[in-house]
Amino acid sequence: MSKHAPKSTDEFDYISWIRSELPPASPNLEVGPGDDCAIIRVERDREALKIDTTIEDKHFILADKGKKIAPTLGPGATPEEVGRKAITRCLSDMAAMGATPSAALVSVTLPTGASVALREKLFIGIAKTCATYGVTLAGGDTQGWDGPLSITVAMTGMMDGVRPALRAGAAPGDVVAITGSLGGSILGKHLRFEPRIAEGRFLADKGVSAMIDISDGLSGDLTRICEESGMRFAVGADLAAEAVPVSKSARRLAKLEGKGASRALHHALHDGEDFELLFIVKPNRWKKIVQEWPFDVPIRALGMMRPLRKGEPLVRILKKGEPEALEVMSWVHKL
Amino acid sequence: MSKHAPKSTDEFDYISWIRSELPPASPNLEVGPGDDCAIIRVERDREALKIDTTIEDKHFILADKGKKIAPTLGPGATPEEVGRKAITRCLSDMAAMGATPSAALVSVTLPTGASVALREKLFIGIAKTCATYGVTLAGGDTQGWDGPLSITVAMTGMMDGVRPALRAGAAPGDVVAITGSLGGSILGKHLRFEPRIAEGRFLADKGVSAMIDISDGLSGDLTRICEESGMRFAVGADLAAEAVPVSKSARRLAKLEGKGASRALHHALHDGEDFELLFIVKPNRWKKIVQEWPFDVPIRALGMMRPLRKGEPLVRILKKGEPEALEVMSWVHKL
Numbered sequence: 001m002s003k004h005a006p007k008s009t010d011e012f013d014y015i016s017w018i019r020s021e022l023p024p025a026s027p028n029l030e031v032g033p034g035d036d037c038a039i040i041r042v043e044r045d046r047e048a049l050k051i052d053t054t055i056e057d058k059h060f061i062l063a064d065k066g067k068k069i070a071p072t073l074g075p076g077a078t079p080e081e082v083g084r085k086a087i088t089r090c091l092s093d094m095a096a097m098g099a100t101p102s103a104a105l106v107s108v109t110l111p112t113g114a115s116v117a118l119r120e121k122l123f124i125g126i127a128k129t130c131a132t133y134g135v136t137l138a139g140g141d142t143q144g145w146d147g148p149l150s151i152t153v154a155m156t157g158m159m160d161g162v163r164p165a166l167r168a169g170a171a172p173g174d175v176v177a178i179t180g181s182l183g184g185s186i187l188g189k190h191l192r193f194e195p196r197i198a199e200g201r202f203l204a205d206k207g208v209s210a211m212i213d214i215s216d217g218l219s220g221d222l223t224r225i226c227e228e229s230g231m232r233f234a235v236g237a238d239l240a241a242e243a244v245p246v247s248k249s250a251r252r253l254a255k256l257e258g259k260g261a262s263r264a265l266h267h268a269l270h271d272g273e274d275f276e277l278l279f280i281v282k283p284n285r286w287k288k289i290v291q292e293w294p295f296d297v298p299i300r301a302l303g304m305m306r307p308l309r310k311g312e313p314l315v316r317i318l319k320k321g322e323p324e325a326l327e328v329m330s331w332v333h334k335l
Numbered sequence: 336m337s338k339h340a341p342k343s344t345d346e347f348d349y350i351s352w353i354r355s356e357l358p359p360a361s362p363n364l365e366v367g368p369g370d371d372c373a374i375i376r377v378e379r380d381r382e383a384l385k386i387d388t389t390i391e392d393k394h395f396i397l398a399d400k401g402k403k404i405a406p407t408l409g410p411g412a413t414p415e416e417v418g419r420k421a422i423t424r425c426l427s428d429m430a431a432m433g434a435t436p437s438a439a440l441v442s443v444t445l446p447t448g449a450s451v452a453l454r455e456k457l458f459i460g461i462a463k464t465c466a467t468y469g470v471t472l473a474g475g476d477t478q479g480w481d482g483p484l485s486i487t488v489a490m491t492g493m494m495d496g497v498r499p500a501l502r503a504g505a506a507p508g509d510v511v512a513i514t515g516s517l518g519g520s521i522l523g524k525h526l527r528f529e530p531r532i533a534e535g536r537f538l539a540d541k542g543v544s545a546m547i548d549i550s551d552g553l554s555g556d557l558t559r560i561c562e563e564s565g566m567r568f569a570v571g572a573d574l575a576a577e578a579v580p581v582s583k584s585a586r587r588l589a590k591l592e593g594k595g596a597s598r599a600l601h602h603a604l605h606d607g608e609d610f611e612l613l614f615i616v617k618p619n620r621w622k623k624i625v626q627e628w629p630f631d632v633p634i635r636a637l638g639m640m641r642p643l644r645k646g647e648p649l650v651r652i653l654k655k656g657e658p659e660a661l662e663v664m665s666w667v668h669k670l
Contacts, residue, residue, distance in 0.1 A: 030381060031499060034563070036431035036547060037383040037492065039499045044379045046365060048372035049473050051440035051489050055480055096371040105386035107487050138384050145390055147482040152442050154386050154489030157372065164366060164374045212371060228369070 014142060018123055023131035026102070029138060038138035040103055046159035048099035054086040056111075056148035060191065062118075072256050074187040079118050081191045083125020086151040089215075091133055091195035092275040096213040097164045098204020099157030101197065104130055107141040109150040122151075133197065165204040165211035170229035170280035174209050176237055176303035177286065180276040182218055183250025183267035190273035199295050203279050206289050210280040217272045218244070219315060220328045225280060226305075226314040234308035239326065241319045243302040244268050269317070270329040280305060349477055353458055358466035361437070364473060373473035375438055381494035383434035389421040391446075391483035395526065397453075407591050409522040414453050416526045418460020421486040424550075426468055426530035427610040431548040432499045433539020434492030436532065439465055442476040444485040457486070468532065500539040500546035505564035505615040509544050511572055511638035512621065515611040517553055518585025518602035525608035534630050538614050541624050545615040552607045553579070554650060555663045560615060561640075561649040569643035574661065576654045578637040579603050604652070605664040615640060 019034055031039035056062060061069055063076025077085070087104060094101045106126055110119055119142075130137045135155070179196055196213070203211060210229055212221050222237050229235050246268040254263035281289065286301065293299055308314065313325035354369055366374035391397060396404055398411025412420070422439060429436045441461055445454055454477075465472045470490070514531055531548075538546060545564055547556050557572050564570050581596075581603040589598035616624065621636065628634055643649065648660035 031432075031501060035502050036428040037385045037434060037499075039381050039383055039432065039494070042377050042380055042382045045377055047375050047377045047491075049375060049438060049440055049489075049491070050372045051442045051474060051487070052476050053442045053444060053478060053487065055444070055478065058478070058480060093371040097374065099372060103384060105384055105489050107386045107388045109388060109390070109485065139386060141387050143388060143390065143393070145393060145483070147485075148480070150444065150482075150485065152386070152388065152487035152489075154384075154440050154487075156382075156384070156491070159374070164372075166366060167370050 014119060018140070021123070021127065022137060023127050026136040029103070029136050033137070033139045038103070038105070040136070040138060046164065048094055048097050048157035048159065048164070050090050050093045051152065051154045052089050052093070053150060053152040054082070054089060055150045060085060062149070072253060077191050079121035080125035082149070082151070083122045084129045085191055086153050087126055087129040087135070088193065088195045088275070090153045090155040091135070091197060092213045092215070094155060094157040095195050095197045095200030096211050096277060097157070098162045098201050098211070099159055099164070100201060101133060101135045101155055101157040103136045103138040103156045105139045105154040106137065107152045109147065110142065110144050111149055112144050112146050114144070114149070133195070162201060162204045163207070165200070165208050165279070167210055167212050167225050167228040168231065169210040170225050170235055170305050171209060171233070172235055172305050172307045173283065174280045174305040175283055175286040175301045176222070176239065176280055176305065177299055177301045178245065178276055178278050179297050179299050180274070181245035181247035181268070182214065182274050182276060183247050183264065183271045184253035185249065185271055185273045187249045187253055189249060193275040195275060196277045196297065199297065200277055202295070203277065203289070206285055208279045208281045208285070212278050214274045214276045214278055215272055217270045217329065218278065219269050219326050221278055223314050223328050225278070226308070230308065235305050236308040236312055236314045236316065237303055237305050238323060239303035239315065239317045241265065241317050243300065245300050245302070269326065349454060353475070356458070356462065357472060358462050361471040364438070364471050368472070368474045373438070373440070375471070375473060381499065383429055383432050383492035383494065383499070385425050385428045386487065386489045387424050387428070388485060388487045389417070389424060390485045395420060397484070407588060412526050414456035415460035415463070417484070417486070418457045419464045420526055421488050422461055422464040422470070423528060423530045423610070425488045425490040426470070426532060427548045427550070429490060429492040430530050430532045430535030431546050431612060432492070433497045433536050433546070434494055434499070435536060436468060436470045436490055436492040438471045438473040438491045440474045440489040441472065442487040444482065445477065445479050446484055447479050447481050449479070449484070468530070497536060497539045498542070500535070500543050500614070502545055502547050502560050502563040503566065504545040505560050505570055505640050506544060506568070507570055507640050507642045508618065509615045509640040510618055510621040510636045511557070511574065511615055511640065512634055512636045513580065513611055513613050514632050514634050515609070516580035516582035516603070517549065517609050517611060518582045518599065518606045519588035520584065520606055520608045522584045522588055524584060528610040530610060531612045531632065534632065535612055537630070538612065538624065541620055543614045543616045543620070547613050549609045549611045549613055550607055552605045552664065553603065553613065554605050554661050556613055557650050558663050560613070565643065570640050571643040571647055571649045571651065572638055572640050573658060574638035574650065574652045576600065576652050578635065580635050580637070604661065
């Protein structure tokens with residue numbers, strides 16, 4: 001990235017600067033930012049499409065605003081981290097389908113009077129993240145308004161012959177498994193998580209029954225899999241409490257709250273934005289996946305799908321073998 | 336559209352309601368709204384990609400808020416019209432490339448406490464407009480916040496073998512032409528304009544040198560064509576004042592302002608959001624286009640591209656044969 005910067009705060013200057021600073025694009029990009037549309041060459045394939053909006057004081061708190069942020073809310077975000085998160089949230093959804101991300105479109109709405117440093121660092125965060133993950137930044141839109149910073153990213157991805165892993169498809173007897181560990185992402189991981197792109201593609205290719213990324217929390221996202229999978233045959237899930245991978249951050253957050261191990265488990269079960277992959281898979285395929293797993297991030301079985309009997313809760317947690325209903329606590333960034 | 340409505344204001348209820356009300360999708364849509372990504376089948380082709388954000392009190396004023404709106408700002412928008420505009424703005428960009436729109440993704444950010452009626456009518460405006468123009472509503476995202484209503488639409492389109500019409504490509508001697516008439520769109524057309532999709536495809540197929548849709552105003556958008564086309568050989572444009580198609584709305588707006596014909600011309604030259612197609616074309620191709628033009632909307636030549644000599648303004652307007660510089664007055668919704 002060069003050091004020169006636009007001197008005025010004019011929208012068109014910002015766009016020119018962005019065009020001059022764009023990372024190398026895919027050779028498939030015929031027309032990049034600056035025309036009415038971007039043009040990209042595609043092959044006969046299945047294409048994945050995603051849109052997601054990332055909003056100030058909802059998905060991040062800016063660090064440099066001089067606001068005092070409570071320790072349990074983690075550190076504030078730099079503008080680069082905000083740009084990174086806006087892109088990686090979409091990348092994680094691509095991963096959860098087994099898609100390989102290809103192009104991104106970004107619409108940035110800047111607060112009136114936003115500094116040149118803010119908008120440049122935000123763009124650099126977006127552009128670097130696209131470059132890191134091989135995504136072509138194909139186009140965008142920028143405006144000002146009297147409101148918080150808001151970034152909407154739309155992304156395309158290609159399946160390259162892999163069958164998409166849906167939320168529906170889980171069946172009784174399937175193993176419930178997960179990448180990585182969970183809880184306390186607010187202490188930093190929600191800004192710096194690694195989207196599990198290669199892992200998602202590997203899992204989709206191995207024929208998982210269902211897959212989702214953990215954005216709203218294990219309890220909520222597993223419930224969604226049960227609901228979506230239950231259209232033909234009602235299914236529920238049982239988790240073993242001792243198998244839930246409680247992250248160090250979950251423990252640290254519980255400690256900051258003056259609480260112990262059961263609070264840490266609570267964070268692992270209900271916190272969101274870990275962006276790990278939750279996947280459901282037939283037992284024989286699970287064995288094969290464990291044997292062939294080529295990635296650094298660990299995977300772990302933490303439960304089993306079961307037929308859902310009338311009146312039973314969708315998701316249960318077994319503590320010392322005793323099942324109890326696992327309530328969904330939708331994760332809310334308490335800002 | 337059925338009459339039932341969600342009773343709570345829960346985001347997931349809204350999403351379920353949306354899923355139950357979706358218009359028929361293209362058979363190419365394998366996975367629609369509700370999973371991590373949408374999945375659509377594509378053929379080997381050039382794909383057009385666009386993103387655009389439509390913001391309350393910037394691109395529209397809601398009619399039912401009891402605000403008094405000055406007559407020169409036109410009527411307020413209904414929620415359906417807001418949904419329509421969010422989609423048609425992207426459709427117009429597709430038209431300006433010659434692309435055939437295929438799928439849309441919509442991210443809606445609702446003001447906290449937005450009524451069920453508002454969000455439903457907004458969605459109905461979005462869904463109906465997609466259905467009207469054969470666009471598959473493939474996915475979306477919805478959130479609430481303490482801010483104005485904001486809708487970001489991302490769209491894909493297919494070139495189907497047609498060469499994309501860029502902003503760059505205009506050469507000296509080319510005819511400057513336009514569809515329809517210009518000015519005063521704020522009196523209503525900016526909410527109800529017809530995106531020139533079939534016309535754009537026809538023009539791209541005929542091999543226009545350059546094309547853009549009029550969103551920022553004729554002066555600004557023609558300047559942009561000169562700038563983008565001038566990378567190899569500097570070009571300017573001359574317009575004949577008497578050839579500029581001044582709309583009835585431009586005349587009505589001038590009248591509301593207590594002014595006459597020259598003010599109406601001013602509106603035609605500088606107002607934005609007419610979403611007509613401005614295209615630049617070789618004289619022999621222009622003749623062929625006029626002969627074969629199969630559409631209702633009229634087309635009209637209003638000037639000529641010229642070599643740009645040092646110190647000359649990019650765009651000039653000839654009044655009784657005398658050239659004067661045409662200043663760019665970027666159109667701003669004065670709200």
